[in-house]
Amino acid sequence: MTYFSGGFRKAGDISGGFRKAPSPPWQSHVGFTPMSRSVPGGFRKAGDILGGFRKAPSLPWQSHVGFTPMSSPAASRVWRIAFVLGLVVGMVLVGGVVFADVIVPYRGEPKTDVTIVAARWDQIEFQTGEQASKLQGNSIERIERDSRQLGAARRLLETGSYTEAAKQFADLSKKASQDWEKSEAAYFVGHAYRLAGDHDKAVTAFEEYLGANQESKDWWVPHAIYELGLTQIDRGDRQAAEEPFSKLSSFGKNWALRSRIGVGHVLAMGGDHLEARNAFKEAESRRAPLFLRQEAMIGRAGVLYTQKNYKNVVEELEKGFFSALNGEIVFNRFRAQATLLTGKAYKAQGGKENLENAEIWFLKVAALYGNFPSEVRVAAGGLAEVYDELGRKDRAAAWRSRAAKSPETLAKKTKKRKKRKKQKKK
DSSP states (O other), X not given: OOSSTTOOSSSOOOBSOOOSSSOOOTTSBSSXXXXXXXXXXXXXXXXXXXXXXXXXXXXXXXXXXXXXXXXXXXXXHHHHHHHHHHHHHHHHHTTOOOOOEEEEXXXXXXXXXXXXXXXXXXXXXXEETTEEEEEEGGGXXXXXXXXXXXXXXXXXXHTTOHHHHHHXXXXXXXXXXXXXXXXXXXXXXXXXXXXXXXXXXXXXXXXXXXXXXXXXXXXXHHHHHHHHHHHHHHHTOHHHHHHHHHHGGGGOHHHHHHHHHHHHHHHHHTTOHHHHHHHHHHHTOTTXXXXXXXXXXXXXXXXXXXXXXXXXXXXXXXXXXXXXXGOSOOOOHHHHHHHHHHHHHHHHHOSHHHHHHHHHHHHHHHHHOTTOHHHHHHHHHHHHHHHHHTTOHHHHHHHHHHHXXXXXXXXXXXXXXXXXXXXXXX
């Protein structure tokens, strides 16, 4: 969003949805972390067969009665390698499927360990074992398709290396082995460039993707249209943003609600604050999925912030995100943005008590949402200003230095810090 002072660079993430950890998009919302899931053989993910074990699974010879494993470490390693190779070869020979896809509906339990045969925005075709099934696209929140080829680019995106991710996705959009992988990669070129703040390249990528995939009804088509509109807002082109949002209603009821979020951003950009708030309110319908309601709440709170209704910002976000009545906590990008905006609203009110409250909320962003480096960077800048006003110059300098770093640098530091923590636990 461009109408927060020092605020968010973008309106929120749409390409995937979120599970539960503080992480980012193959889940189809802007920003994501694939689910951890088990697949045959005790691996954490199917890709670990070729990429090494996350945690070594129990191997057959470690538990069978009457079998004594070789005592030599070298010999034991040979047996382990032989077992893994045998497992992989056996799966290939019998045509077994070791890679599992996931379908997450808006209501009901996720369908795990399925194979998605075709993914269009209006219908998903999949198999569970030998059984073929279909689901209407509008009933599905997100899908996750296993792909070794896309894995490295996805991980770069998750950790905030947006420009490098965009380059890898661009290469994969031409070289990936399956058509669906090429299409998904083409969409994520635009998505990654948008997150990197390279709006011109993002617009070009989205338009190229839509030109090649709109007629085939590829799953990512409505996502690309929506993000194209948001990117035009990021560029400050209100007129160009209106057209994409006007097309979303044809993709079903949830996309029709999301079109109202887009319209809300367009109206806010033009200074029509009351109409903008009404548009966001429409998208907060109880019929809407949680993540969509959260995105609308962030938009509406952003308008209140622009109008300098700072107390209302805090109250609305408390009700929408932080009240104990809201049930399960989902650490997604929208919650990160709500936390950040709460800090900004306290800071804007001034006074020692409000500044100390702002400090708490900004620190929460830094501590809990490391996988969203853009939000962390803004929070770091806010903390520097808060500490300046509180006369704590040493801390102000430290946070100002952090705010000056690029989102990708912050993401790499977060990744290294998490790795060190894991090593200490071991």
